[in-house]
Amino acid sequence: MFITFEGLDGVGKTTQVELLHNHLNQRHDVLTIKEPGTTEIGNTVREILLQKDKDLETETELFLFLASRSELVSKVIKPSLMQGKIVICDRFNESTIAYQGYGRGIGAYRVYNMCMFATQNITPNIIFYLHAPLEYLIENRFSGKHDRIENSGVSFYKKVQDGYEDWLETLPNVRKIDATQNIEKVSSDIAAYVDEFIANEKRK
Numbered sequence: 002m003f004i005t006f007e008g009l010d011g012v013g014k015t016t017q018v019e020l021l022h023n024h025l026n027q028r029h030d031v032l033t034i035k036e037p038g039t040t041e042i043g044n045t046v047r048e049i050l051l052q053k054d055k056d057l058e059t060e061t062e063l064f065l066f067l068a069s070r071s072e073l074v075s076k077v078i079k080p081s082l083m084q085g086k087i088v089i090c091d092r093f094n095e096s097t098i099a100y101q102g103y104g105r106g107i108g109a110y111r112v113y114n115m116c117m118f119a120t121q122n123i124t125p126n127i128i129f130y131l132h133a134p135l136e137y138l139i140e141n142r143f144s145g146k147h148d149r150i151e152n153s154g155v156s157f158y159k160k161v162q163d164g165y166e167d168w169l170e171t172l173p174n175v176r177k178i179d180a181t182q183n184i185e186k187v188s189s190d191i192a193a194y195v196d197e198f199i200a201n202e203k204r205k
């Protein structure tokens with residue numbers, strides 16, 4: 002089973018990924034992954050992508066995210082799913098569609114097709130989309146130290162958020178979560194949803 006978490010920077014994805022991991026880990030074999038990163042090549046690519054002083058072309062940025070993901074799918078995600086593990090991924094294709102497709106203006110469908118090629122068409126069983134108004138994130142969550150992508154400005158984030166909304170509306174397996182609620186409420190909703198999904202799969 003493959004679960005991904007999506008949303009803008011600062012929305013609390015990483016905390017929720019960790020809490021879901023701990024919840025599932027009691028009864029299942031779970032692997033949690035962070036994008037970009039995790040593999041050796043992925044970590045090297047992550048460094049390039051997030052360095053503040055790097056002036057990357059938009060296309061280069063896209064290819065680097067996809068290169069990292071392609072490694073991750075072949076070397077880690079696919080083998081783990083084959084072994085019956087639950088794989089949780091902190092960001093996946095929908096991040097690239099929202100950030101590069103909509104945010105950088107490359108185009109959602111073009112990026113989607115490239116993502117499908119890079120990931121051998123694997124799609125998550127559940128996408129958790131953590132959502133909060135942009136103003137709320139700017140006021141409460143955007144951290145003091147910014148990486149290259151976080152330096153892209155508010156208008157960029159507006160495009161990314163509108164892009165997420167537009168794109169995810171078309172997908173059947175998305176669970177949108179109000180991330181302004183307290184951490185415990187968000188995590189218990191997520192855990193309950195996954196438990197029910199697993200129970201339904203068993204009944205099939």
Ligand code: TYD
Binds near residue numbers: 011066151
């Ligand atoms: P992330 O590691 O989630 O950020 P942080 O650890 O700082 O919370 O993601 C790093 C940045 O990369 C983030 O701004 C989102 C961006 N990103 C893309 O632009 N495209 C992608 O495909 C992915 C996976 C991330």
